[in-house]
Amino acid sequence: MTLYPIKFTPLFKYRIWGGNKLKTVLNKNYTEENIGESWEISDVKGDETLVSEGPLAGKSLRDLIKDFKEEVVGAHVYKTFGEEFPLLIKFIDAKTPLSIQVHPSNEIAKQRHNSFGKNEMWYVMEAEKDAELIVGFNQKVDKASYIKALETGKILEVLNNDTVSKGDTYYIPTGRIHAIGAGVMLAEIQQTSDITYRIYDYDRVDATTGKTRELHTDLAVDVIDYSFDSNYKTNYTIAENATNTLVHSPYFKTNILNIQGDIKKDFTDLDSFVIYICVEGSLDLVCSGKTYTVAKGETIFLPAAINDIVLKASNADVLEVYY
Structure with a gap:
C-alpha cells in the first residue's frame, strides 16, 4: 500500500x-x-x-x-x-x-x-x-x-x-x-x-x-530548575512563503510558515515524518495529485516515505514539526 x-x-x-x-x-x-x-x-x-x-x-x-x-x-x-x-x-x-x-x-x-x-x-x-x-x-x-x-x-x-x-x-x-x-x-x-x-x-x-x-x-x-532568566519567550522572525525556525530542540524541531500562494517542499534529505498544524487560515496540501484541505485547528501527518508536496493558501500560518 x-x-x-x-x-x-x-x-x-x-x-x-x-x-x-x-x-x-x-x-x-x-x-x-x-x-x-x-x-x-x-x-x-x-x-x-x-x-x-x-x-x-x-x-x-x-x-x-x-x-x-x-x-x-x-x-x-x-x-x-x-x-x-x-x-x-x-x-x-x-x-x-x-x-x-x-x-x-x-x-x-x-x-x-x-x-x-x-x-x-x-x-x-x-x-x-x-x-x-x-x-x-x-x-x-x-x-x-x-x-x-x-x-x-x-x-x-x-x-x-x-x-x-x-x-x-x-x-x-x-x-x-x-x-x-x-x-x-x-x-x-x-x-x-x-x-x-x-x-x-x-x-x-x-x-x-x-x-x-x-x-x-x-x-x-527534585526536578525543578531553580535558575532565573530575564526572558523566557522565544524570539523569532517570520517571512512569508519561507520556512522560519521557531523552536529546534533535541526532542523536536518546529518551524513556522506564512503561506501566501504556493510553497514546494522536498523532504528527500529529511529522515523524519512531518506534521503540519494549521494555526490560522486554511491551506491545501497537494501530494501525488491529490489535495488535502487543512483548516485552522486541524493537523495532518506526513509519513517519512513522502518527499514531495505543495502547500497552497491565500494566507495561512502553519507549524511544521519533525524529529
Whole structure:
C-alpha cells in the first residue's frame, strides 16, 4: 500500500479549567462541557488517536509503525524509538488557569514512571486581553526559598508572569515551572508523556469528583530548575512563503510558515515524518495529485516515505514539526 498524508480523529479531554473555544473557534465536534484539550496525534497508552480517513482508517500510530516501520517515521526515528511514537500534539483552551506544574526529565521519568520526559513548546493561537502565561521564576530562588514560598502561600509571588498575544511562543524544557493562564488558547508540541507534577492548584474543587486535585509537592522539588532568566519567550522572525525556525530542540524541531500562494517542499534529505498544524487560515496540501484541505485547528501527518508536496493558501500560518 502507498502511504498518504494522514489525518487522525482527535481525542477530547475534560479539564477542570477547560472552556468551549475548541468547539466555537476550532470547530471541534463534541458535546461535553469543559473540554480543555484536543489530542490531535497521540501514542499515549490508552489514548491512541486513530486514522480518520482513507484505506488506513481506524489504525493507530502504533499500528502504522508496526506495519510500515521507517516508511512512517524515518530510519533514525525507528532506530531510536522502535514502535513508539516520540511526539504528542495538542490544542489547549484554558477558560481558567491551569495548575502550576513542572515535568520531569527523561532520566527521572524513566526511573520513576517508565515514561519519556516532557519537554514541550507552546504557540499562542488566541489570547484574551491581559491573558498571561506563567513561565519560570521572576527572581533568583533556591530549593529552600521555593519550599518556604510554597508553605507560606506566596508561591505566586516568585513566579514569572508574561502577558501574551497571538504568535507568542515558549519552549518549556523539563524542570521549568509553568502554567497556562485564563483566556489563552494554544497549540502544544511535546514528547509523548502524560507525566505532570502539580505544585499549586488554587485550592480548586473539581465538580466531577467533589475533591481538590492531588498535588505532587515532594516529587516536584527534585526536578525543578531553580535558575532565573530575564526572558523566557522565544524570539523569532517570520517571512512569508519561507520556512522560519521557531523552536529546534533535541526532542523536536518546529518551524513556522506564512503561506501566501504556493510553497514546494522536498523532504528527500529529511529522515523524519512531518506534521503540519494549521494555526490560522486554511491551506491545501497537494501530494501525488491529490489535495488535502487543512483548516485552522486541524493537523495532518506526513509519513517519512513522502518527499514531495505543495502547500497552497491565500494566507495561512502553519507549524511544521519533525524529529
